[in-house]
Amino acid sequence: MDVNKNSYTFGFAAIMVVLVATLLSAAAISLKPFQDKNIESEKKQNILSTVGIEVSREDAAAAYEKNIVNTYVLNNKGEEVEGDAFTVDLGVELKKSADQQLLPVFESQQDGEKIYILPMRGKGLWGPIWGFVALKEDMSTISGAVFDHKSETPGLGAEISLGWFQEPFIGKTIFEGTELVSINVVKGGAKEDDMHAVDGISGGTITSDGVTDMLAERFGQYLAFFNKKMSEMIELPTDSLVVDSTMAFNLNTIQ
Amino acid sequence: MSDKKEALFSKKNRKLLIDPLNDNNPVTTQVLGICSALAITVQLKPAIVMAISVLVVLSVANVLVSFMRNLIPSRIRIIVQLVVIAALVILVDQVLKAFVYDVSKELSVFVGLIITNCIIMGRLEAFALGNRPWKSFLDGLGNAFGYGWILIVVAFFRELLGAGTLFGYPVLEKMGLYEMGYENNGMMILPPMALITVGIIIWIQRMKNRDLIES
Numbered sequence: 001m002d003v004n005k006n007s008y009t010f011g012f013a014a015i016m017v018v019l020v021a022t023l024l025s026a027a028a029i030s031l032k033p034f035q036d037k038n039i040e041s042e043k044k045q046n047i048l049s050t051v052g053i054e055v056s057r058e059d060a061a062a063a064y065e066k067n068i069v070n071t072y073v074l075n076n077k078g079e080e081v082e083g084d085a086f087t088v089d090l091g092v093e094l095k096k097s098a099d100q101q102l103l104p105v106f107e108s109q110q111d112g113e114k115i116y117i118l119p120m121r122g123k124g125l126w127g128p129i130w131g132f133v134a135l136k137e138d139m140s141t142i143s144g145a146v147f148d149h150k151s152e153t154p155g156l157g158a159e160i161s162l163g164w165f166q167e168p169f170i171g172k173t174i175f176e177g178t179e180l181v182s183i184n185v186v187k188g189g190a191k192e193d194d195m196h197a198v199d200g201i202s203g204g205t206i207t208s209d210g211v212t213d214m215l216a217e218r219f220g221q222y223l224a225f226f227n228k229k230m231s232e233m234i235e236l237p238t239d240s241l242v243v244d245s246t247m248a249f250n251l252n253t254i255q
Numbered sequence: 256m257s258d259k260k261e262a263l264f265s266k267k268n269r270k271l272l273i274d275p276l277n278d279n280n281p282v283t284t285q286v287l288g289i290c291s292a293l294a295i296t297v298q299l300k301p302a303i304v305m306a307i308s309v310l311v312v313l314s315v316a317n318v319l320v321s322f323m324r325n326l327i328p329s330r331i332r333i334i335v336q337l338v339v340i341a342a343l344v345i346l347v348d349q350v351l352k353a354f355v356y357d358v359s360k361e362l363s364v365f366v367g368l369i370i371t372n373c374i375i376m377g378r379l380e381a382f383a384l385g386n387r388p389w390k391s392f393l394d395g396l397g398n399a400f401g402y403g404w405i406l407i408v409v410a411f412f413r414e415l416l417g418a419g420t421l422f423g424y425p426v427l428e429k430m431g432l433y434e435m436g437y438e439n440n441g442m443m444i445l446p447p448m449a450l451i452t453v454g455i456i457i458w459i460q461r462m463k464n465r466d467l468i469e470s
Contacts, residue, residue: 003325003326003327003328003329004328004329004330008328009328009330009331012326012327012328012331012335013331013334016335016338017338020338020342023342023346024342024345024346024349027345027346027349027350028349031349031350031352031353034352034353034354035349035352035353035356038352038353038356042356057356153294153295153297154295154297154298154300154301155297155298155301155414155418155444156297156444202441202444203297203441203444203445
């Protein structure tokens with residue numbers, strides 16, 4: 001048989017493509033339920049770990065049911081809209097305009113205090129990065145943060161998913177007086193008394209900057225929600241829900 | 256025909272396995288697979304994971320291509336090789352994602368690198384296309400080991416000197432070197448130092464084995 005005939009070459013290529021495509025699609029379809037379950041459990045694990053609960057992947061579903069007391073979806077005016085917070089895909093939402101996006105919120109109760117967990121998503125050096133940040137009732141103090149990535153370089157950008165990078169976020173505040181300043185990830189190390197900055201990653205500057213941008217952008221979207229919650233805390237009359245700058249400032253200084 | 260009578264580990268076959276470890280090392284002698292040596296040797300753990308995944312993909316791809324060697328039209332052989340490698344890597348990745356999710360997370364970033372690793376393509380083209388499956392399998396194993404040990408040595412020095420840890424364990428701190436004034440060498444975790452480390456290995460290798468020096 002002459003394997004270099006045109007007809008043979010075309011035939012070989014066609015059969016190979018069909019075979020490989022069938023094999024890969026069959027594998028992808030049959031394995032998808034297992035993969036989805038893993039991804040779902042991991043998401044629950046991440047949400048729980050922002051409030052300090054570390055569970056194995058198998059126990060994640062049960063612990064999630066127990067500890068996450070409420071979930072809802074907001075628009076960027078801070079109003080509740082219809083939707084399931086857990087299934088909102090931020091990858092899809094970020095492609096929409098700001099006022100169209102769905103903003104999920106997860107609530108947990110720890111030591112008698114309510115904690116709000118907000119999902120994050122942004123860009124790293126090589127691909128998307130995401131995570132969850134938990135805020136205390138004052139809507140400014142961070143009580144936990146978890147980050148993850150798709151394809152950052154191990155030892156460099158991928159360090160965002162490690163404890164040493166995430167732990168310094170705890171206790172930092174995202175408001176300076178009345179202003180939302182978010183948290184900056186600083187190249188070369190943050191000043192010790194800086195309440196709005198954490199250390200960056202040597203050799204991972206672009207991913208560190210990605211985290212800074214992600215936090216600023218996401219917190220910005222929730223601003224109306226923050227204001228609403230703050231004004232509830234200082235027990236304003238129900239008809240004036242949006243806090244003005246002096247009120248937010250007072251609230252933060254009291255805290 | 257003599258091939259059939261040959262013992263599984265005859266002298267020739269052992270050479271296939273052992274040569275790439277030193278004299279014919281894919282990284283230091285053939286200078287292939289350098290990009291991945293730069294990218295993933297910041298820490299020891301990913302380097303080992305990469306070495307194992309290359310081992311699996313290279314030996315299986317070598318065997319598959321060797322089985323098909325008389326059927327593959329020569330004009331599209333590179334495409335065929337690429338399809339075999341890509342399909343294998345995707346398949347392995349999918350299975351890992353479903354059943355060993357943690358390992359797959361560790362691996363995900365390397366999947367692209369495995370497909371583009373020139374050692375795999377190079378071995379398919381240079382060896383598997385012209386040899387029987389068993390020999391190709393040995394050749395795959397040998398080259399993957401040769402690639403793997405270089406990767407691990409480079410990662411060992413980069414992690415130890417750059418971050419002061421091994422597998423994340425703070426070795427230098429436990430040894431009390433920081434108290435004696437030692438500081439981590441931040442340059443070791445940057446890509447150029449991987450190239451320089453590989454360069455030093457090549458230098459040592461050629462010092463010991465003068466035959467490798469080009470005239």
